[in-house]
Amino acid sequence: MSTLSHAVEFEKYHGTGNDFIIVDATDPVPDRSAFATAHCDRQTGVGSESDGPTGADGVLFLDLEDRFSPPRIIMTLVQPDGSVAPICGNGARCAAVWAMDRTDAEAVMIDTQAGTRQATRADGGITVEMGEPTFDPDRVPLAVDQPLVEESVEGLTVTAVNTGVPHAVAFVDDIDGVEDIDAIDVESVAPQVRHAGVFPAGANVTFAERVDAERDGVPRFRQRSYERGIEGETEACATGSVAVVAAATRLGLIEPTDAVDVAVPGGELQVTRTDRGGLELTGAVAHEFDGDAAAVVDD
Numbered sequence: 001m002s003t004l005s006h007a008v009e010f011e012k013y014h015g016t017g018n019d020f021i022i023v024d025a026t027d028p029v030p031d032r033s034a035f036a037t038a039h040c041d042r043q044t045g046v047g048s049e050s051d052g053p054t055g056a057d058g059v060l061f062l063d064l065e066d067r068f069s070p071p072r073i074i075m076t077l078v079q080p081d082g083s084v085a086p087i088c089g090n091g092a093r094c095a096a097v098w099a100m101d102r103t104d105a106e107a108v109m110i111d112t113q114a115g116t117r118q119a120t121r122a123d124g125g126i127t128v129e130m131g132e133p134t135f136d137p138d139r140v141p142l143a144v145d146q147p148l149v150e151e152s153v154e155g156l157t158v159t160a161v162n163t164g165v166p167h168a169v170a171f172v173d174d175i176d177g178v179e180d181i182d183a184i185d186v187e188s189v190a191p192q193v194r195h196a197g198v199f200p201a202g203a204n205v206t207f208a209e210r211v212d213a214e215r216d217g218v219p220r221f222r223q224r225s226y227e228r229g230i231e232g233e234t235e236a237c238a239t240g241s242v243a244v245v246a247a248a249t250r251l252g253l254i255e256p257t258d259a260v261d262v263a264v265p266g267g268e269l270q271v272t273r274t275d276r277g278g279l280e281l282t283g284a285v286a287h288e289f290d291g292d293a294a295a296v297v298d299d
Contacts, residue, residue, distance in 0.1 A: 005294045005295070006028065006029075006294070006295045007292040007293070007294060007295075008023055008027050008029055008035070008292060008293050008294070008295045009023075009024070009027065009290070009291075009292050010022060010023050010039075010046065010059075010290070010291055010292065010293055011098065011287065011289075011290050012046065012054075012056065012287070012288040012289050012290070012291070013094035013097065013098065013285060013286065013287050013288060014090075014094070014235075014266070014285070014286055014288060015089075015090030015091070015093045015094050015125075015126075015236065015238070015283055015284070015285050015286075016090060016235065016236035016238075016264055016266040016267040016268070016269055016283045016284060017234075017235025017236045017264070017265060017266015017267060018057055018088075018090035018091070018234055018235055018236040018237065018238070018266060019054070019056045019057050019235075019288065020056055020057060020058050020059065020060045020077075020090075020091050020094050021036075021039055021040065021046055021056045021058070021059045021060070021293070022059075022060045022062060022094065022095070022098050023035075023059060023060070023061050023062070024062060024063075024064075025061045025062055025063035025074065025076070026063070028295070029061070029295045030295070031295070032059070032061060032076070032078045033078060033082030033083075034082070035059060035078070035293070035295050036058065036059040036078040036079060036080060036082060037080060037081065037082050038293075038294075039055070039056070039059065039293045040055050040056045040057065040058060040059065040079075040080035041053075041055050041080070042054070042055035043055070046291055046293050047291075054288075055080075056080075057079075057080070057227075057230055057234055058077050058078060058079045058080065058085070058088065058091060058229070058230070059077070059078045060075060060076070060077055060091050060094065060095055060098075061075075061076040061077075061078065062074070062075055062076075062095050062098060062099070064099050064102060064103075066099075066102070066103050068109070070105050070106075070107040070108050070109055070118075071099055071103045071105050071108050071109070072108070072109045072110075072111060073095050073096075073099050073108055073109070073110045073111065074111045075091070075092065075095050075110050075111065075112050076113075077091050077112075079229030079230055080229065080230055080231075081229050081230070081231060083228075083229045084113070085113075085165060085229055086112060086113035086114040086164055086165055087112040087113065087114035087115075087117070087164035087165065087239065088164075088238065088239065089128055089130055089164070089238025089239055089241070089242065089281050090236055090237070090238040090283070092110050092112065092117055092119060092128045092238075093119060093125065093126040093128050093238070093281075093283060093285050094285050095108075095110055095119075096108050096110065096119035096120075096126050096128065096285075097126060097285045097287070100121065106120060106121050107119065107120040107121070110128070112164075114131065114164040114165075115131060117129040117130070117131070122282050123282075124268075124270065124282050124283065124284065125282060125283050125284035125285050126282065126283070126284075126285050127280055127281065127282040128238075128280060128281055128282075129274065129278060129280050130163060130164065130238070130239070130242045130271075130278065130279045130280055130281050131163070131164060131278050131279070132277055132278040132279070133161050133162065133163045133242060133243065133246035133279065134161065134162050135147040135148075135149065135159075135160065135161050135162075135246075135250065136162075137160075139162050140160050140161065140162045140166050140199075140203075141162075141166070141199075141200055141201055142160055142198055142199065142200075143197060143198050143199070143200050144198060147160070148160035148168075148198065149250065149251070150174070150251065153168060153193050153196050153198055154192040154193045154196050155192075156168075156170050156175070156189060156193050156205075157170060157171075157174040157175070158170045158193065158205075159247040159250060159251065160198075160199070160203065161243050161246045161247055161250075163239040163240075163242040163243045163246060163279075164239050164242075165204060165228075165239050166199060166201060166202065166203040166204065167203060167204045167205075167206050167239065167240060167243035167247075168193050168194075168196075168199070168203045168204070168205050168206070169206050169207075169208060169240075169243050169244055169246075169247040170193075170205070170206070170207050170208070171207075171208050171209070171210070171247075171248075171251075171253075172184070172207065172208065172209040173209075173210075180209060181207055181208070181209040181222050181223075181224055184207055184224065186205075186207065186224055186226050186233045187226070187232065187233060189205075190205035190226035190233075191226070191231075193205045194226060194228055202228040203228065204225055204226065204227050204228055204237060204239065204240055204243075205225065205226040206223060206224070206225045206226075206237065206240035206243050206244060207223065207224045207225070208221045208222065208223050208244040208247075208248070209221060209222045209223075210248075210253060211263075215261055218258070218259050218260065218261050219248075219253075219254045219258050219260050219261070220260070220261040220262075220263065221244050221245075221248070221260065221261070221262050221263070222262075222263045222264075223237070223240060223241055223244055223262050223263065223264050224264075224265065225237035225240035225264075227240075233265075235264065235265045235266030235267075236264040236265065236266040236267065236269065236283075237264070238269065238281050238283070241262040241264065241269045241271055241281060242271055242279050242281060244260075244262060244271075245258075245260045245262070245271045245279060246279070248260075256273070257273060258273075259271065259272040259273075260272075267283065267284060268283065268284075269281055269282065269283040270282045270283070
């Protein structure tokens, strides 16, 4: 059977530096994994005419159903290694802007493999519901019967929490010989934890540091994350920011009612608690450029 090269239109967005190729799901891409692997590559992937190849942290395939009020998006995130992530908070915020620009809506519902989340316009960008974090070992998941709280994994003291995806959260104060978060060699420290046997599905590895500077008394953390599926450090990880807040609350570093500012390499995020007990995240979204990329379709 022969194949034809099919040009797929896309738009490139980023949420606080976490960047995504957005494809309308009605445009046929038979092999989404191969498409993501090819076009997310940082050396040879998609890029703008002025900047050359830039790649991306993933491809968002979005199916917009605007007959609903508010409009509904079915979101599938395929990562650079070809795997599918259940949810991505920064990706969801990018998806929300993409849909809002097409419908003039101020709120959208986003269906993900981790559940349905509402996103709304807000001061500072887009706010998206992130659900309620869990430390339950069956839901993280863990290969042990008890929650993993301030335990050593591959030499790093971590707390395990699922915020839509599994996270191992390590606070700088618990890392011997490290004075601040900038001193961590993420690319050498994180992979062993990400692949540790206690995490049968793997885990993102998120580092956090409480900092003194506060906005109107709001606690503030700095964050760096190594993400599975990307297999490297990213400019921002929204599920990681929520994981930092969840772990800090569990350890008594902050109060359960606190709103929290989180500084990531790509910018600023805010995490707050909803009336229903879950957490929501707010941050900026930017459109980068449009283009087209080749897919292969059966003839």
